[in-house]
Amino acid sequence: MKPVGFLDVDGPLNPWRAKPEKRPAGYTTHRMKPPSLYARYPGKPRAYVKPLRVWLNPDHGPALLDLDVDLVWGTTWMAEARDFIAPVLGLPDLPYVDFGPDLLNDRADGLHWKVPALLAYAGERPFVWVDDEVSDRDRAYVAAHHPAPALLHWVDPRLGLRDDDFAAIAAFAAHCGASAA
Ligand SMILES: [Mg+2]
Numbered sequence: 077m078k079p080v081g082f083l084d085v086d087g088p089l090n091p092w093r094a095k096p097e098k099r100p101a102g103y104t105t106h107r108m109k110p111p112s113l114y115a116r117y118p119g120k121p122r123a124y125v126k127p128l129r130v131w132l133n134p135d136h137g138p139a140l141l142d143l144d145v146d147l148v149w150g151t152t153w154m155a156e157a158r159d160f161i162a163p164v165l166g167l168p169d170l171p172y173v174d175f176g177p178d179l180l181n182d183r184a185d186g187l188h189w190k191v192p193a194l195l196a197y198a199g200e201r202p203f204v205w206v207d208d209e210v211s212d213r214d215r216a217y218v219a220a221h222h223p224a225p226a227l228l229h230w231v232d233p234r235l236g237l238r239d240d241d242f243a244a245i246a247a248f249a250a251h252c253g254a255s256a257a
Pocket residue numbers: 084085086087088207208209
């Protein structure tokens with residue numbers, strides 16, 4: 077069965093931890109003001125809100141679309157990923173996970189706050205989760221609670237997605253495709 081491919085933005089697509097003067101090769105710089113940014117600065121005139129600096133690699137769009145997964149945004153950008161990130165990468169309108177009140181709500185048990193919503197979205201389907209905040213705690217939890225294969229694939233936020241990441245995701249998708257539907 078074709079896996080769901082949950083895609084984080086900051087880390088895998090935007091290597092935000094690279095040094096400011098060391099933008100990785102292949103990336104372009106974008107200054108973005110998604111509407112949710114203004115909510116972080118209540119009362120501040122919009123013109124004075126500093127835009128987010130986002131690095132994106134236009135090669136990532138075609139490479140993601142080549143993967144045999146059903147791409148879904150799994151990011152704090154939520155619906156804004158469709159308006160701000162997808163056009164730069166040449167991605168179509170993809171569905172997104174709505175984290176609701178779980179958004180950025182750190183849990184006392186150490187599980188990443190995204191995990192319950194990702195599991196609910198995936199249902200019985202296999203999935204790959206591409207993120208720079210995946211932990212062994214999350215892996216153990218998903219192994220114990222998800223009925224289908226799952227790959228929690230960590231991406232270095234200093235580097236963003238690279239060829240070996242795409243290869244690992246493709247190998248997992250092939251494995252899912254080869255197993256019984
Ligand atoms: Mg991230």
